[in-house]
Amino acid sequence: MAATTSDRYSFHEPTARRDRGVRNMGLAQPASIRVLLADDHTIVRSGVSQILNDQPDIEVVAEAADGESAVALYRRARPDVSLVDLRMPALDGVRVVEQIRREFPNAVLVVLTTFDTDDDVDRALSAGAKAYLLKDVSPADLVACVRTVYNGGTWVSPAVAAKLVARMTRVQLTLREMAVLRLVASGKSNREIGETLSISEGTVKIHLTHLFEKLGATSRTEAVAKAVERGLIRFGS
Numbered sequence: 001m002a003a004t005t006s007d008r009y010s011f012h013e014p015t016a017r018r019d020r021g022v023r024n025m026g027l028a029q030p031a032s033i034r035v036l037l038a039d040d041h042t043i044v045r046s047g048v049s050q051i052l053n054d055q056p057d058i059e060v061v062a063e064a065a066d067g068e069s070a071v072a073l074y075r076r077a078r079p080d081v082s083l084v085d086l087r088m089p090a091l092d093g094v095r096v097v098e099q100i101r102r103e104f105p106n107a108v109l110v111v112l113t114t115f116d117t118d119d120d121v122d123r124a125l126s127a128g129a130k131a132y133l134l135k136d137v138s139p140a141d142l143v144a145c146v147r148t149v150y151n152g153g154t155w156v157s158p159a160v161a162a163k164l165v166a167r168m169t170r171v172q173l174t175l176r177e178m179a180v181l182r183l184v185a186s187g188k189s190n191r192e193i194g195e196t197l198s199i200s201e202g203t204v205k206i207h208l209t210h211l212f213e214k215l216g217a218t219s220r221t222e223a224v225a226k227a228v229e230r231g232l233i234r235f236g237s
Helices: 042-053 067-077 093-103 118-127 139-150 158-168 175-185 190-197 201-215 220-229
Strands: 003-005 009-012 033-038 058-064 081-084 109-113 131-134
Touching: 033 042, 033 067, 033 139, 042 058, 042 139, 058 067, 058 139, 067 081, 067 093, 081 093, 081 139, 093 109, 093 118, 109 139, 118 131, 118 158, 131 139, 131 158, 175 190, 175 201, 175 220, 190 201, 201 220
Parallel strands: 033 058, 033 081, 081 109, 109 131
Antiparallel strands: 003 009, 009 058
8 A cells, every 4th residue: 555654644546455455356346434543543443444444335545643644645635434533733623624514515524522511522523523432433433424424424432322312311400590509509498599589579580480490300309309319409508
């Protein structure tokens, strides 16, 4: 396989896949899914490349060790799918996704990382990533993800998907409802809450009714217990 290499990136010219035992019997071979890998760890690129290149329909055509090289290689290789790490020198993964998508709106990018914080997931998906994979992904799921996004789908690691579902079902309280909830948790009466927030007792009761509905509670004690369980409040803070 002919290649142009440096410390920062490598670009592989397309091959006939003769090293995989593909023989030209006069029949047209199906086009491969051409993949770009961007990760600053050589061992990660090597492992992922081996997994993907073992597939008859996938070929890694370029590898980058930093964000700037990833963008430059994308322009040159125009891969079908790009796997991008979040933490890289020069440009982080989110900025790589943003820059490539700005130049190539139809680019298919997958974030492959060890990080799964809400902020990381939000930024990556908002930037236009079609998939979010954690590096403990199985080889089979990695391959399935590449094929899925290539065919127009999306893919999210189970752990990340669970977080997204939990966030979607998370109780959303207004600032005033949160203030009332904290005062209820501190043991204050409706009158005391009203005086503290400069609102009437009637308004306090309305806020409590909304709190009970949102939390699925039937009493002040149960509302506080469920709020603690959901991480909305905690004692000692």
